Amino acid sequence: MKTEHVNQITEAVNAVKAMDVKNFYFVxxxxxxxxxxxxxxxxxxxxxxxxxxxxxxxxxxxxPKGLGxxxxxxxxxxxxxxxxxxxxxxxxxxxxxxxxxxxxxVESPLCQAAEYVVHYNYKDGSDAIxxxxxxxxxxxxxxxxxxxPNEKYDRVLxxxxxxxxxxxxxxxxxxxxxxxxxxxxxREKIIYTMGSGAYYHQAYSFTSCLxxxxxxxxxxxxxxxxxxxxxxxxxxFDVPFLIIKGxxxxxxxxxxxxxxxEKFSNKVEVVxxxxxxxxxxxxxxxxxxxxxxxxxxxxxxxxGLAEHTGHPLSVRRYMWKMEY
Amino acid sequence: MKTEHVNQITEAVNAVKAMDVKNFYFVxxxxxxxxxxxxxxxxxxxxxxxxxxxxxxxxxxxxPKGLGxxxxxxxxxxxxxxxxxxxxxxxxxxxxxxxxxxxxxVESPLCQAAEYVVHYNYKDGSDAIxxxxxxxxxxxxxxxxxxxPNEKYDRVLxxxxxxxxxxxxxxxxxxxxxxxxxxxxxREKIIYTMGSGAYYHQAYSFTSCLxxxxxxxxxxxxxxxxxxxxxxxxxxFDVPFLIIKGxxxxxxxxxxxxxxxEKFSNKVEVVxxxxxxxxxxxxxxxxxxxxxxxxxxxxxxxxGLAEHTGHPLSVRRYMWKMEY
Numbered sequence: 001m002k003t004e005h006v007n008q009i010t011e012a013v014n015a016v017k018a019m020d021v022k023n024f025y026f027v028x029x030x031x032x033x034x035x036x037x038x039x040x041x042x043x044x045x046x047x048x049x050x051x052x053x054x055x056x057x058x059x060x061x062x063x064p065k066g067l068g069x070x071x072x073x074x075x076x077x078x079x080x081x082x083x084x085x086x087x088x089x090x091x092x093x094x095x096x097x098x099x100x101x102x103x104x105x106v107e108s109p110l111c112q113a114a115e116y117v118v119h120y121n122y123k124d125g126s127d128a129i130x131x132x133x134x135x136x137x138x139x140x141x142x143x144x145x146x147x148x149p150n151e152k153y154d155r156v157l158x159x160x161x162x163x164x165x166x167x168x169x170x171x172x173x174x175x176x177x178x179x180x181x182x183x184x185x186x187r188e189k190i191i192y193t194m195g196s197g198a199y200y201h202q203a204y205s206f207t208s209c210l211x212x213x214x215x216x217x218x219x220x221x222x223x224x225x226x227x228x229x230x231x232x233x234x235x236x237f238d239v240p241f242l243i244i245k246g247x248x249x250x251x252x253x254x255x256x257x258x259x260x261x262e263k264f265s266n267k268v269e270v271v272x273x274x275x276x277x278x279x280x281x282x283x284x285x286x287x288x289x290x291x292x293x294x295x296x297x298x299x300x301x302x303x304g305l306a307e308h309t310g311h312p313l314s315v316r317r318y319m320w321k322m323e324y
Numbered sequence: 325m326k327t328e329h330v331n332q333i334t335e336a337v338n339a340v341k342a343m344d345v346k347n348f349y350f351v352x353x354x355x356x357x358x359x360x361x362x363x364x365x366x367x368x369x370x371x372x373x374x375x376x377x378x379x380x381x382x383x384x385x386x387x388p389k390g391l392g393x394x395x396x397x398x399x400x401x402x403x404x405x406x407x408x409x410x411x412x413x414x415x416x417x418x419x420x421x422x423x424x425x426x427x428x429x430v431e432s433p434l435c436q437a438a439e440y441v442v443h444y445n446y447k448d449g450s451d452a453i454x455x456x457x458x459x460x461x462x463x464x465x466x467x468x469x470x471x472x473p474n475e476k477y478d479r480v481l482x483x484x485x486x487x488x489x490x491x492x493x494x495x496x497x498x499x500x501x502x503x504x505x506x507x508x509x510x511r512e513k514i515i516y517t518m519g520s521g522a523y524y525h526q527a528y529s530f531t532s533c534l535x536x537x538x539x540x541x542x543x544x545x546x547x548x549x550x551x552x553x554x555x556x557x558x559x560x561f562d563v564p565f566l567i568i569k570g571x572x573x574x575x576x577x578x579x580x581x582x583x584x585x586e587k588f589s590n591k592v593e594v595v596x597x598x599x600x601x602x603x604x605x606x607x608x609x610x611x612x613x614x615x616x617x618x619x620x621x622x623x624x625x626x627x628g629l630a631e632h633t634g635h636p637l638s639v640r641r642y643m644w645k646m647e648y
Binding site: 023029030031032033041044045046047048049050052055056057058061062063064065066082084190196197207208209212213214216217218219220221223225226228229230231232233234235249250252253256260264316317318319324 | 347353354355356357365368369370371372373374376379380381382385386387388389390406408514520521531532533536537538540541542543544545547549550552553554555556557558559573574576577580584588640641642643648
């Protein structure tokens with residue numbers, strides 16, 4: 001990892017370490033919120049300190065009672081310009097919370113509004129450890145290790161150096177299937193996604209940002225555990241599902257949903273995270289790496305759809321075109 | 325309120341009052357989870373004690389680190405038989421948490437598994453104060469008042485006696501429009517819902533239980549604040565939205581989403597909670613009553629769709645028909 005990233009992360013982690021943290025808030029919008037939610041998932045499972053995810057504008061308007069001087073607020077925006085998130089950073093800071101901005105633009109309004117900045121490189125040829133996933137996971141496991149030291153987290157932090165290889169290998173291994181998926185599903189007007197645990201947020205991101213935003217395909221990210229309590233009645237032979245079979249404790253929820261969906265729909269695609277390549281990652285750390293890798297694999301499914309629908313992922317009809 | 329309900333609620337509230345509560349968990353599935361989430365919303369906004377919502381199976385599998393002897397776990401299942409929620413009650417109890425079951429069946433497995441039981445009457449001609457909303461809101465505001473006494477909560481508890489009239493009046497006032505809505509939208513294959521704050525959960529419930537489960541209409545409950553960060557690109561002249569314009573601090577989020585949706589879609593239906601009848605409710609308490617009333621109003625929109633699609637809300641293809 002480049003020194004500037006190491007320094008930024010160290011500063012932020014040290015600030016957290018020096019406090020008596022009462023709670024964590026993860027605040028962002030859309031895909032950025034979904035990315036942050038992976039951190040919320042791990043913190044909530046491994047730490048005895050509460051954490052909560054908010055979409056930025058709701059955070060500011062609801063003004064949660066727990067927000068204050070002993071809060072850590074982690075905010076994220078790719079460009080660092082998302083107005084609601086910039087506002088949320090100012091708001092959190094005015095309440096005395098420690099604020100950490102995650103963004104690719106160190107000079108952005110978000111990074112200027114927050115007390116601590118953790119910036120990542122983007123499409124500049126950098127190694128993945130200096131990219132959005134490498135930097136964010138380093139921050140999260142740095143915080144975990146600071147608040148509740150564990151040799152496991154030390155190993156995660158070291159093995160994150162394999163991300164570049166893991167991304168490349170897994171992209172290569174899944175490319176053909178993702179391309180084929182795009183061909184098979186290019187006429188679909190609606191595609192449901194499903195997942196649980198840390199992977200629910202990948203499903204949410206795929207639904208909101210890739211299917212709805214970039215491909216204009218109707219969608220809903222269903223939690224695998226919620227599927228049987230309402231949504232599953234929509235299942236039929238011609239209803240498409242893209243389901244993440246996650247790693248970690250909630251895998252049985254995904255398995256149950258997949259078993260059902262495959263019985264009644266002919267259009268079920270399963271992305272099995274346990275079948276990915278984890279070279280260089282210790283067996284007991286796999287569940288921490290799965291969410292980091294799943295994103296780049298899923299992205300290829302969107303590329304496949306873009307290719308075969310002739311609808312590039314870069315096309316928008318509202319964003320960048322008007323005020324809203 | 326009937327004495328048995330008063331006694332059950334008092335016992336549960338006293339148990340919470342006697343503890344040093346570290347956190348609240350709201351645990352259920354589907355529509356029951358969405359109902360509980362209203363409590364989570366109010367607690368999180370008004371108390372300096374963290375709370376969190378879980379779908380039952382994820383709660384058990386993730387095993388959040390914060391769960392323990394100082395936790396209060398509120399669980400809900402209409403029939404009290406939802407296996408995942410019964411399991412969650414046993415799990416929470418095994419961890420030493422105080423468990424409170426909310427159900428219509430006092431003899432159900434859920435009520436037997438939990439330490440405290442708060443049961444409500446259902447379709448037996450009882451007044452709404454003894455029904456699911458009256459009893460649950462009495463529990464939540466009883467807890468709020470026990471943990472952080474406030475004359476405001478006293479007034480909410482007293483004015484909940486108006487629920488029956490509020491339900492009847494508002495159902496009457498919105499019946500014609502809901503019926504007409506069903507006629508206008510009977511051919512729609514997909515209907516998006518939207519909301520924020522306490523009302524997001526109403527949108528979720530309407531999407532999962534009424535549209536997808538009962539009417540087999542595709543849907544996704546979009547958070548009004550998230551709409552602009554992905555989902556809004558799906559908006560087009562022929563894409564239907566049913567949007568709850570909520571009361572309370574996040575109303576501006578709904579207004580922004582409505583303004584946008586109405587500009588680009590010809591099929592936007594707005595249910596404005598501020599326009600409902602609040603006779604007997606103090607001005608400053610309206611935002612606590614809106615979520616209680618919105619559910620019965622929205623239900624009529626589903627009735628309208630059922631009437632005009634000829635698809636009764638009671639029809640299922642999987643539930644009650646097979647093991648899954």
